[in-house]
Amino acid sequence: MNAVIRIVMLKELRESLRDRRTLLTSLVLGPVFAPLFFILVLKLALARSVAAQEEAVPVTVANAAAAPNFVQALREAGLEVTLKDGDDAGIRGWIADSDGLVVVSVPANFGERFASGEPAPILLYADGADSQAERHAARVQQAIASYASSIAALRLQARGIAPTVAQPVVVDTVDVSTPSARATLLLGMLSYVILLVTLLGGLYLAIDATAGERERGSLEALLTVPAAREHLIWGKIAASAAMMALALALVTLSIAAALRFVPLETFGMSANFGPGVAWRVFLAVVPFALVGAALLTVVASFTKSYKEAQSWLGVVMLVPTVPIAIAGVLEVEPRAPLMLVPSLSQHLVIQALMRGDALPGSWVALSVAGTLALGLLLAWLAGNLYRREAILGG
Amino acid sequence: MIRVEGLTRSFGAIRAIDGVGFEAGDGRITGLLGPNGAGKSTTLRILYTVLKPDAGSATVDGIDVVARPLDARRAIGVLPHAAGIYPQLTARENIAYFGELHGLAGPRLARRVDELVGELEMGGYAHRRARGFSQGERVKVALARALVHAPKNLLLDEPTNGLDVMATRALRAMILKLKAAGHCVLFSSHVMQEVAALCDDIVIIDHGHVVAAGTPRALQAQFSAATLEDAFVAAIGDARGLE
Numbered sequence: 123m124n125a126v127i128r129i130v131m132l133k134e135l136r137e138s139l140r141d142r143r144t145l146l147t148s149l150v151l152g153p154v155f156a157p158l159f160f161i162l163v164l165k166l167a168l169a170r171s172v173a174a175q176e177e178a179v180p181v182t183v184a185n186a187a188a189a190p191n192f193v194q195a196l197r198e199a200g201l202e203v204t205l206k207d208g209d210d211a212g213i214r215g216w217i218a219d220s221d222g223l224v225v226v227s228v229p230a231n232f233g234e235r236f237a238s239g240e241p242a243p244i245l246l247y248a249d250g251a252d253s254q255a256e257r258h259a260a261r262v263q264q265a266i267a268s269y270a271s272s273i274a275a276l277r278l279q280a281r282g283i284a285p286t287v288a289q290p291v292v293v294d295t296v297d298v299s300t301p302s303a304r305a306t307l308l309l310g311m312l313s314y315v316i317l318l319v320t321l322l323g324g325l326y327l328a329i330d331a332t333a334g335e336r337e338r339g340s341l342e343a344l345l346t347v348p349a350a351r352e353h354l355i356w357g358k359i360a361a362s363a364a365m366m367a368l369a370l371a372l373v374t375l376s377i378a379a380a381l382r383f384v385p386l387e388t389f390g391m392s393a394n395f396g397p398g399v400a401w402r403v404f405l406a407v408v409p410f411a412l413v414g415a416a417l418l419t420v421v422a423s424f425t426k427s428y429k430e431a432q433s434w435l436g437v438v439m440l441v442p443t444v445p446i447a448i449a450g451v452l453e454v455e456p457r458a459p460l461m462l463v464p465s466l467s468q469h470l471v472i473q474a475l476m477r478g479d480a481l482p483g484s485w486v487a488l489s490v491a492g493t494l495a496l497g498l499l500l501a502w503l504a505g506n507l508y509r510r511e512a513i514l515g516g
Numbered sequence: 517m518i519r520v521e522g523l524t525r526s527f528g529a530i531r532a533i534d535g536v537g538f539e540a541g542d543g544r545i546t547g548l549l550g551p552n553g554a555g556k557s558t559t560l561r562i563l564y565t566v567l568k569p570d571a572g573s574a575t576v577d578g579i580d581v582v583a584r585p586l587d588a589r590r591a592i593g594v595l596p597h598a599a600g601i602y603p604q605l606t607a608r609e610n611i612a613y614f615g616e617l618h619g620l621a622g623p624r625l626a627r628r629v630d631e632l633v634g635e636l637e638m639g640g641y642a643h644r645r646a647r648g649f650s651q652g653e654r655v656k657v658a659l660a661r662a663l664v665h666a667p668k669n670l671l672l673d674e675p676t677n678g679l680d681v682m683a684t685r686a687l688r689a690m691i692l693k694l695k696a697a698g699h700c701v702l703f704s705s706h707v708m709q710e711v712a713a714l715c716d717d718i719v720i721i722d723h724g725h726v727v728a729a730g731t732p733r734a735l736q737a738q739f740s741a742a743t744l745e746d747a748f749v750a751a752i753g754d755a756r757g758l759e
């Protein structure tokens with residue numbers, strides 16, 4: 123490496139590593155809290171989906187005396203049955219007074235029609251605008267349908283007909299997703315976390331080395347040393363990229379460690395994030411550090427002050443998430459041309475690694491090559507920017 | 517030895533300097549004197565190669581600053597107008613960083629830094645981080661940084677700005693020492709007394725033109741002035757009267 127690039131890089135790193143606040147935001151906050159926060163969200167989401175299935179559904183049955191067996195069937199289906207008597211107006215009143223209430227009303231002629239084998243009417247009252255009531259109503263309907271079909275089967279049997287005659291088609295859903303693939307859906311957000319924490323790692327160094335250096339008034343002196351200006355800025359980009367690589371290593375490790383504490387297995391999922399995968403994720407994403415560092419440095423070089431650089435880079439940090447978001451909405455599958463798009467290709471590689479799929483080696487090579495090419499282009503651009511007199515500002 | 521001829525530079529429609537020419541000799545202190553906005557900083561910035569002139573030439577020890585900027589930079593030490601230093605580095609590290617960028621390394625660099633710490637009397641804070649340094653301490657570090665590669669020529673842009681009396685005196689002593697060692701020192705100032713106290717030669721600059729140049733005595737004689745200040749006012753008044 124060119125001596126100037128190395129000297130500048132080491133000096134910028136030394137300064138950043140000494141600044142406790144920079145260190146905290148660059149290397150501690152992201153790698154420690156991002157995975158923790160993410161896992162907390164994941165745990166809450168999982169807990170809620172389990173709770174929704176096991177939730178006891180209350181149902182009020184009006185005029186139950188006319189249909190004791192029916193009420194018994196609802197109880198056996200796991201519903202929390204309350205008995206209460208009232209007419210149509212009364213039932214509407216109960217529902218208006220209580221959220222999520224579902225009422226089943228048994229008309230007086232139920233028993234008579236049931237006994238004669240005619241369709242026996244049941245009235246199901248629920249507020250369609252109340253999402254909780256709607257969910258409860260669906261469960262109640264399920265229970266009623268299952269009761270009805272078992273009665274139908276008994277009736278057919280009593281008449282000497284096989285109940286299967288009334289079942290011309292049986293639907294059986296086969297879930298072909300592997301446990302890892304299901305987890306990946308939930309863990310898909312992880313590539314966002316990894317890329318953002320990586321960028322955050324070099325953000326402050328990129329600002330400090332450009333806008334900060336100008337604002338402190340040391341840039342002019344630096345430009346009077348006998349070195350090509352592009353070597354100076356490449357040293358700064360290299361330092362920012364090194365910080366990003368460090369943040370990436372830390373966040374990969376912390377995610378690998380944190381995922382051990384999420385009981386994904388109890389939900390039939392497995393997170394494929396062992397040491398081997400963590401190492402490969404690091405290798406796949408580390409070229410992105412060059413793109414990130416060069417991008418942030420180029421943008422920071424345009425700004426007039428530290429504050430301005432901070433607000434600009436806050437927006438620029440989100441740019442790499444755009445291809446991932448678009449791909450997520452369009453549900454794209456990994457394809458060779460997509461591997462040339464930095465950030466998206468890293469996302470796809472991370473997804474494949476966690477899912478346990480192997481992407482073709484040539485695709486991974488495309489990802490690395492496309493990313494490095496963009497990084498070098500941006501670094502070249504930064505070099506050109508630094509050759510201009512206007513870089514001094516003021 | 518610095519030689520400037522017909523130096524011209526515009527920023528948009530504003531002509532910052534227009535045909536500036538002068539010489540600054542070795543073993544002499546040359547003061548670039550003029551009111552704010554006269555073109556002192558632009559002239560120095562062209563000399564230390566961060567700006568390019570539209571016309572004219574400037575050489576340092578015979579090296580053309582436009583044609584061979586890297587060689588010119590090796591021949592000069594620069595204390596720019598806002599001489600910031602790195603707050604997270606110690607005084608020594610600030611100086612050593614520029615030494616490394618000038619190609620010094622190892623024991624040679626360490627010795628040179630020791631020398632400068634001694635000469636500028638920075639022993640008390642050489643190993644402290646620059647974060648809390650006073651303005652005087654910062655200027656000393658910036659000056660040491662400018663001198664780390666032992667340049668023959670020294671360019672100082674308003675070096676005493678913001679310094680207290682003691683720091684100003686220390687800086688003056690340092691400049692005189694450099695002169696005695698045979699260096700060519702060129703410094704800009706808008707403070708009459710400072711230039712009077714230090715300079716062997718004075719170049720008075722106003723509105724981008726050199727309006728008078730010479731030793732303090734010669735300037736007083738030229739404008740039949742009792743003091744240098746009167747000469748300065750007369751020179752600038754003459755120039756403005758001619759416009």
